[in-house]
Amino acid sequence: MESEEPASPEPVRRRPGGRAARVREAVLAAAAEAVIEHGVAKLTIADVAARAGVNETTVYRRWGTRENLVLDALRTASDQGIPVPDTGDVHTDLTTFATALADYLATPLGHAVGRAAVLGADDPALAEAWRTFWQARLDQAAVMIHRAVDRGELPAGTDAALAVELVAAPVQSRALLGHRAAEPGFAGRLAAAVLDGLRGR
Amino acid sequence: MESEEPASPEPVRRRPGGRAARVREAVLAAAAEAVIEHGVAKLTIADVAARAGVNETTVYRRWGTRENLVLDALRTASDQGIPVPDTGDVHTDLTTFATALADYLATPLGHAVGRAAVLGADDPALAEAWRTFWQARLDQAAVMIHRAVDRGELPAGTDAALAVELVAAPVQSRALLGHRAAEPGFAGRLAAAVLDGLRGR
Numbered sequence: 001m002e003s004e005e006p007a008s009p010e011p012v013r014r015r016p017g018g019r020a021a022r023v024r025e026a027v028l029a030a031a032a033e034a035v036i037e038h039g040v041a042k043l044t045i046a047d048v049a050a051r052a053g054v055n056e057t058t059v060y061r062r063w064g065t066r067e068n069l070v071l072d073a074l075r076t077a078s079d080q081g082i083p084v085p086d087t088g089d090v091h092t093d094l095t096t097f098a099t100a101l102a103d104y105l106a107t108p109l110g111h112a113v114g115r116a117a118v119l120g121a122d123d124p125a126l127a128e129a130w131r132t133f134w135q136a137r138l139d140q141a142a143v144m145i146h147r148a149v150d151r152g153e154l155p156a157g158t159d160a161a162l163a164v165e166l167v168a169a170p171v172q173s174r175a176l177l178g179h180r181a182a183e184p185g186f187a188g189r190l191a192a193a194v195l196d197g198l199r200g201r
Numbered sequence: 202m203e204s205e206e207p208a209s210p211e212p213v214r215r216r217p218g219g220r221a222a223r224v225r226e227a228v229l230a231a232a233a234e235a236v237i238e239h240g241v242a243k244l245t246i247a248d249v250a251a252r253a254g255v256n257e258t259t260v261y262r263r264w265g266t267r268e269n270l271v272l273d274a275l276r277t278a279s280d281q282g283i284p285v286p287d288t289g290d291v292h293t294d295l296t297t298f299a300t301a302l303a304d305y306l307a308t309p310l311g312h313a314v315g316r317a318a319v320l321g322a323d324d325p326a327l328a329e330a331w332r333t334f335w336q337a338r339l340d341q342a343a344v345m346i347h348r349a350v351d352r353g354e355l356p357a358g359t360d361a362a363l364a365v366e367l368v369a370a371p372v373q374s375r376a377l378l379g380h381r382a383a384e385p386g387f388a389g390r391l392a393a394a395v396l397d398g399l400r401g402r
Contacts, residue, residue, distance in 0.1 A: 117378045118319045134378065145399075154399055162371075162390060163399050169370035170363075172378060177318045177335065189363060197398025198346075198355050198364050 026052040027059055031073035036108045040070055040116035040126060067129045074116075074133055077109055084141055090148035091191050094167050097141060098187035101168055105175035114176045138164050154195075166194045227253040228260055232274035237309045241271055241317035241327060268330045275334055278310055285342055291349035292392050295368050298342060299388035302369055306376035315377045339365050355396075367395045 030051035034043045045066055049056040063069040081104035085096040104110040117130055138161055145160035154163075170190055174180050231252035235244045246267055250257040264270040282305035286297040305311040318331055339362055346361035355364075371391055375381050 114378070115319055118316055130378075131381065134381075155401055158399055159390070159394070162394055165371045165374065166367060166391075166394060166399075169374040170366045172374050173366065173370040176377065177315070177331075177373060180332065180335075189360070190367075193360070193363055193367060193398070194394075195399050197394070197400075198359055198367075198396050199398075200356055 023052075023054055023058060024062070027054060027062075027069070028073045028076050031069055032077050032109055035070070035073065035116060036112045039112060039119065040074075041119060043070060045069065067126060070126065071129045071133055074113055075136060078104065078113065078133075078137060079140075081107065081110060082137075084143055086144075086147065088151070090144065090151075090153045091188075091195060093144045093148070094191035094194065095188045097144065098167050098171050098182075098190055101171045102175065102182040102187065105172065106181065111175070114172065118176065141168070163194065167191065224253075224255055224259060225263070228255060228263075228270070229274045229277050232270055233278050233310055236271070236274065236317060237313045240313060240320065241275075242320060244271060246270065268327060271327065272330045272334055275314055276337060279305070279314065279334075279338060280341075282308065282311060283338075285344055287345075287348065289352070291345065291352075291354045292389075292396060294345045294349070295392035295395065296389045298345065299368050299372050299383075299391055302372045303376065303383040303388065306373065307382065312376070315373065319377065342369070364395065368392065 027048060030048045031043065033051060034048055043066065045059050045063075046056055048069065049059045052059075059069065063072060082097070082100045085093045085100075087093050087096065105114055117134075141164045142160035145154065145158055145163045148154040149156055149158055149160075167190060171182060171187070174182055228249060231249045232244065234252060235249055244267065246260050246264075247257055249270065250260045253260075260270065264273060283298070283301045286294045286301075288294050288297065306315055318335075342365045343361035346355065346359055346364045349355040350357055350359055350361075368391060372383060372388070375383055
């Protein structure tokens with residue numbers, strides 16, 4: 001909580017242009033920019049504060065640690081870059097999600113995030129933040145599967161976490177390992193294969 | 202062809218302990234060791250030759266370029282580390298393959314190969330070698346699917362490349378991105394999901 005904004009018994013109305021929101025947006029954008037340029041391991045709060053034009057103490061007060069800042073920046077960027085669709089049809093949802101993920105991983109930020117995650121294994125301070133990041137992404141995307149179960153498109157008891165992994169992992173592998181973009185139609189074929197299996201219906 | 206071994210009209214019988222085989226094995230092992238220590242980008246033929254106790258010219262004569270040497274070393278190590286099973290049952294084959302892949306990616310060499318591939322995008326000279334490497338791995342593993350089609354376990358026209366991606370990618374993603382090992386039973390659940398789909402049969 002910023003000291004300029006004392007706690008209020010009324011719900012805080014955050015105007016889009018409010019100072020706190022502007023600072024938050026500027027710092028997260030600066031952190032994302034720093035990740036693109038140098039990767040996560042070299043990100044410093046001093047550098048991010050300078051890029052955002054704010055005091056270091058402002059960043060420390062709001063995020064506390066470098067790890068929290070990185071996590072918030074990557075989560076925000078990924079939430080914006082990979083929205084979880086809700087079209088009312090599970091095949092369309094999964095196809096849209098896989099397409100958005102492929103598009104995001106092809107952006108400079110998405111590429112940097114992927115590389116940073118792979119290298120994150122060398123940084124014990126960040127490893128837990130990465131686990132939290134991926135778990136949050138998986139939980140968020142699992143909503144597509146829960147909704148499909150509620151609609152009767154998928155059987156009760158469908159393993160939502162595994163379902164999301166099956167759709168996301170081939171897209172991630174292609175972007176990170178294969179140096180091969182997902183060709184047109186790949187997301188749809190992937191979604192169909194995950195839903196119906198190789199044995200077909 | 203080594204100059205010590207002139208071309209012969211007779212098929213060359215390579216004794217397992219023959220000099221050519223010993224040199225090849227020593228150089229590939231040295232290259233794998235160098236990859237584990239420094240990653241692919243920093244591998245030099247001079248270093249590999251020194252580790253293997255052979256002349257640089259021997260390495261150049263046999264492999265020609267650094268890229269060929271890296272590719273041969275990684276392919277050989279991966280062939281040994283991730284055999285393609287042939288059990289007569291597609292679920293068992295895919296489970297065994299996913300398990301072997303997870304085990305391989307948990308070794309120092311497998312870990313280094315994964316990281317090197319991700320970073321390989323920065324090295325244009327290696328990018329093509331990586332594409333060749335992954336394509337060869339996919340083609341090799343696709344035999345499991347072709348055999349299953351021949352046995353009538355999978356429909357004719359099953360997309361073998363996509364099938365292999367569906368099984369391999371979640372294992373790769375966990376090892377490289379998630380910092381989360383495949384738990385006991387994961388490979389079997391993965392194989393079942395890929396074969397039967399989320400909608401079930």
